Amino acid sequence: MSTDVEPSATAAGVRAVPxxxxxxxxxxxxxxxWVLPHIDELRRRGHSVIVVLPAESGRLRAALQERGVPLTDSPFDFRFRPSPGxxxxxxxxxxxFRRLSPDVLHYHLYASAxxxxxxxxxxxxPKVHMVAGPxxxxxxxxxxxxxLLSRLDSVTIGGSEFTARRYRELGxxxxxxxxxxxxxxxxxxxxxxxxxxTGTRTILGVDQGSFxxxxxxxxxxxxxxxxxxxxIKGHDVLISAWRKFHAEHPDSRLILVGSGFDEAGERYRQQLIHLLRLDDDTSTGITWLDTTDDVRPYYAAADLSVSPSLSDNHGAAVxxxxxxxPSVVSDAGGLPEAVPRDGGWVVPRGNSDALAQALAMAHGEHVRRVLHxxxxxxxxxxxTNFSGSRVAQAIADTIEEAAGRPATGRVFSLFTDARFIVRGGGWVPVDPANGPSAREGYLRDGNRIRVVARSEPLPGGSSFQFEDGSELRPLPYYHGGGGLLAKLVPLTTSVVHAVADADAVLLRLPGAVGSVAAAACRALNRRYAVEVVGDPAEVLRSGALGAAGRRxxxxxxxxxxxxxxxxSASRFVTSKTLQRRYPPRPGTPTMTIPNVRLSKSMFVDQGRHWSPGPFRLVAIGSHETRYKGHDVLLKAIRLLLDDEVPVTAAIAGDGRIHHELLALGRSAGLTGHVTFTGTxxxxATVIDLLDSASLFVMPSRTEGLPRALVEAMARALPAVGSAVGGIPELLDRSCLVPADDEVALAAGIRRLISNPREWETQSRRNLAVARDYEQSVLDERLTSWLRDVPSARSRR
Structure with missing residues (x-):
């Protein structure tokens, strides 16, 4: 059935180009x-994508239909034979093609090309060919x-450097x-x-210590x-190598995952299983599983991946x-590109002896506990090199350039108090909330983001590009108020230079970096936009920074x-609380855009059903300061247990006061009742924790708009929180308690978990409220606001 109807509305994130x-x-x-992220990116940019494919059903067709991508059944069966048909x-x-009148023809796979x-x-x-493999x-x-035929392509994209090089050799x-x-x-x-x-190894019957x-x-x-x-995938090569390796390491296990690609492939697989007696995994150490929709648990259970292909692109090594x-790969095609020199081994294709030697080296590192x-x-x-979002952007850019409509995005410099530390040769955020998902919304419309933040010194250089194409501009690293005073002069110098170089300035406030950048903008006569994510007065009055902080x-x-x-433009994470306290200049672009953006996979379908205790409480938040009020929660739990309310709790977080909270829990006699999970x-772990809970508790002394609470609400979890910051905009009034009041917090928890009807009402309500924070809706609003952020270099 043909469904080549144009979408009724343009996709989110319409670009300035037609x-x-x-x-x-x-x-x-x-x-x-793998085409799905590319299609998503093109549609995010406002382009119309129509897919021509065979009429039969399949996973790709189902995924495209789920996304609402227009589909057209191909009138050609992609079989090339000398016949009138x-x-x-x-x-x-x-x-x-004539009827659909495309601006660009795009194709993958050789028969399609x-x-x-x-x-x-x-x-x-214009024609854009992307080559899946060599x-x-x-x-x-x-x-x-x-x-000759490749000259019919306007652009031929190699799916690997190896493939692109083979095409360039054609002249x-x-x-x-x-x-x-x-x-x-x-x-x-x-x-x-x-x-x-551990769970996957148990299911597979593999000893927890085995290689x-x-x-x-x-x-x-x-x-x-x-x-x-x-x-072509080299199963026979691996099995031959494995026999040699396993003879010396009989406690090791090989897990093969994958059925035949087609009927002929499945027949070949069964022949291998029969001829090599692989159905007896006790003697061979080999378990061969059918294809599965989710391969991640098998990677998680393993210590090493092997891709012994005779021809491949980047394969499973990615x-x-x-x-x-880590991986052992053959030197076929693009496989070596997927494995860094110190992240695995590359062996000659088809060479089972070399593969067995690599397995032995990996086993040795496993025994020495350094393989990880x-x-x-x-x-x-x-x-750094294979992130889907960054790749999808590059492909969309290439298609636009082939059509004569190159990207016209802007570069936004975001000044933030986020901290980045060095891990694995690059920077990672101390708080995972400052990871790729936090930057994603800025990268629409062809934009780029430069994060200006304090960062540990990176050995070998000071420039870094994240996997999504955004950039980190490092500031001197410090920790706490004393560290800020010690680094204030070099920090100010670095911020001034970053402001002077910026095309467009975004200041995330409150925070020391954003505050220094604001003064620099005023001194340099630069225009700027603000993102107000919290209330500094509330933070300081809470006593989290002591008596001096209150003053x-x-x-x-x-x-x-x-x-x-x-x-010149303002964004607030609350709908009214922060706007009332810190009003923007009249006539400037102002919008409510929460920092919390949840993907559809984060939401459950319906509210929960109450069940009797014991009741599990969950709290999530940083232990860097006392902002989150987890000490108040511990005191409230003691009161509930004294009243014989059957509660346990899991508290997630880490930071400078973590050991102080552990000590408070022990002194309150909460060992066995409270679990501290760390960060x-x-x-997936966050979702598991929330789904195991009876109630989410957020006893904060101050807040902007808390992501952890919105995530809990998306799992239809009832919650109790303090009446500070943006929490009252999320929770029902009956679920709010005063900050820093363990008696009120204990009463609020007891009231909700002991009332099944009210508990279920709040579950349904929270899920409905959380749906306002679905990613695509908020990303469109952020894209719209960013278009109104002025250039930094001209002030009215």
Missing amino acids: PLRILLVLKTSQGGM ALAGLLRLRHL LAARLAGIGLGV LYLESGPIRTAER RPHGRYPAIPYGLDTQYFQPLGERTR VVVMIALVYAPKRLVCGGRG EAGAMGL LRGARARQHIL LAGPAAGYLRWVVRGA LDDR
Whole structure:
């Protein structure tokens, strides 16, 4: 069924350049899932994307339909044979191209490329070919044909540097053959933690201390003219190497994950299992599992990934590296590009002896407990070079340039109090909330973001580009008020230089960096925009910084009012609280845009059902200062237990006062009742914690708009919080308590967990409120506001 209707409304994030109509041609409805981020990015930029693909059902078709991408069934079956039927199919495809009138023809996979090139001859439409892998270029006749046929492409994107180089060897200019990897969602593929590792090993029947190797790949049947008649993924090579290795290390295990690509591939797999007796994993140490929709648990269970392909692009090494797993790869195609020198091993393709030796070296590092260091370096390599968002932007830029409409975005310098430390050869944020998701909203409309923040010295240089293409401009690193005073002079100098160089200035306030930058903007006659994310007076009056801090509350509030009053554009994370206290200058662009942006996957479908105790309380927040009031929560839990209310609690967070909170818990006799989890680095662990809870508690002494609370509400979790900052804009009035009052907090918790009807009412209400923080809606508002942020270099 054809569904080639134009969308009724332009996608979010319309660009300043005219939108393009892009026709994407694919020979499959099942594979090619890697095109989805590219399509998402193009549609975010306001372009229309229509996909032409075979009529059969499949994973790709389902995913495109779920996104609302217009689809058209291909009138050509992508089978090239000398027959009138094939010619007629190509003519019908050409007629379809004429009818849809695209601005750009875009295609992946070789059969798609041949069809789109031939059917598009003479239509005057730019053509962008992205090459999924180099296998067909290993054929002499095809390589000769491509010397001519590739000239029908306006641009031929190599999915790896290896592939791009092979095309450049055909005699075309470098600019017509750029190398852009397919990329990966590095938030989805990330280390999952010890619980997933332990649980998956238990399911597999693998000892927790065993050395585990994983290979994740579909099985392709051998073809006479390809790779000498051997399976291209090299399963036979690995199995041969494994037998040699396993004979010396019988406690090791190999997990193969992947069914046959098609019926022939599955027959080949079964032949391997039968001939090599792989169904007896007790003697071989090999377990072969079918294809699964989620391969991450198997990476998490492993110590090493292997990709022994005879021909490949970047293969599974990208997924493995993103999961923090080192790899052994063959030297085929682009595989070596996916493994940094100190993040794994590269061996000659088809050489089982060399592969066995690499397995032995990895096992040795596993025994010495240093193998994980290679995994950390592998992840940093993937974050820097293969991030899906950054790759999707590069592909969208290439398509726009091929159509004669290059990107016209701006560079925003964001001055923030975030801190970055050195890990794995690059910078990572101390607070995960300042990671890639915090920058994502700024990167629409072709924009770039330069984060100006305090950062530890990076060995070997001071410039750094994050995986999403944004940049970190480091400021002198300090910690706490004493550190600020010690570094104030070099900090001020660095901030002044960053302001002077900025194209557009964003100040995140309150905070020392933003405050210094505001004074620099005034002194240098630069225009600036503010992002007000909290109330400094509330912070200081809370006593979190002691008696001296209380005396500074008034001056701090006055300074922020002066800064906001002088801003040319203002963004507030609350809908009214901060705006009343720090009013913007009349007539300037002002918008409510919370920092909290939740993906659709964060939301549950419906409210929860109450169940009797014991009740588990959860609190999440930094232990850097006493802002979050976790000491008040501990005192409230003691009161509840004294009243025989059956509660336990999990408190997530880390920082300077963490040990103080541990000591308070012990002195209050809460050992066994309260668990301190430390910082939760991955989203899956946060979700698991929230889903296990009966109530979320946020007893803060001050807040802007708290992300942790909104995330809990998105999981339909009832909550009790203090009536400070933006919390009253989130919770029902009946669920608010005074700050710094453990008696009121205990009463509020008891009231809600003991009333099933009210508990379920708040569950449904919180879920409904949280839906206002869905990412796509807020990103569109941020994009709109950024268009109104003026250039820094001209003041009215």
